[in-house]
Amino acid sequence: MDTVSIVPPDGGEVIELGPARIRILEDGSTTAHRLGIGEITLAPHSAGPPQHRHARHDEGFYVVSGTARFTVGDTEYEAPTGSTVMVPPGVPHTFANPGDQPVVLLNTFTPDLYVQYFRDLRDAIARDGGLTAQATAETMARYATTPATDFA
Numbered sequence: 001m002d003t004v005s006i007v008p009p010d011g012g013e014v015i016e017l018g019p020a021r022i023r024i025l026e027d028g029s030t031t032a033h034r035l036g037i038g039e040i041t042l043a044p045h046s047a048g049p050p051q052h053r054h055a056r057h058d059e060g061f062y063v064v065s066g067t068a069r070f071t072v073g074d075t076e077y078e079a080p081t082g083s084t085v086m087v088p089p090g091v092p093h094t095f096a097n098p099g100d101q102p103v104v105l106l107n108t109f110t111p112d113l114y115v116q117y118f119r120d121l122r123d124a125i126a127r128d129g130g131l132t133a134q135a136t137a138e139t140m141a142r143y144a145t146t147p148a149t150d151f152a
Helices: 114-128 131-143
Strands: 013-017 021-028 036-042 052-054 060-065 066-072 075-080 083-087 094-096 103-109 143-148
Touching: 021 114, 036 094, 052 066, 060 066, 060 075, 066 083, 066 103, 083 114, 114 131, 131 143
Parallel strands: none
Antiparallel strands: 013 021, 021 036, 036 103, 052 143, 060 083, 060 103, 066 075, 066 094
16 A cells, blocks of 8 residues: 655654754655654754764755754864755764754655664653763664764
């Protein structure tokens, strides 16, 4: 049976992770787990996740609004509204919002492995009252992702 997923502007599963709000738009259930899509809103003057590498999925970002700063290894890139950033497996990366306005990113995962990561982080915060670097790294490891400690 063919199905279509339509998520309205106020729909999707919302996950609050400190200064980041993730709205899951496609969790892989419609795409046979080939693609996951989320919308990340990052508060002003906020760091994103620790720099990390994905071993088994590509990650894409489209800057819907604001200007994000992407760090890839030792290099920083400014990504204003309308920019696209594609990260293949194995490339160290992170993002942040150094500006005064929220940054909104459309985030893709192929395959959809990383959607569950956000849910697991939410559950860890609810269980433990916050996140430690160790808990974050342990959660990343479940999704073939490791901190890029050589660039920490």
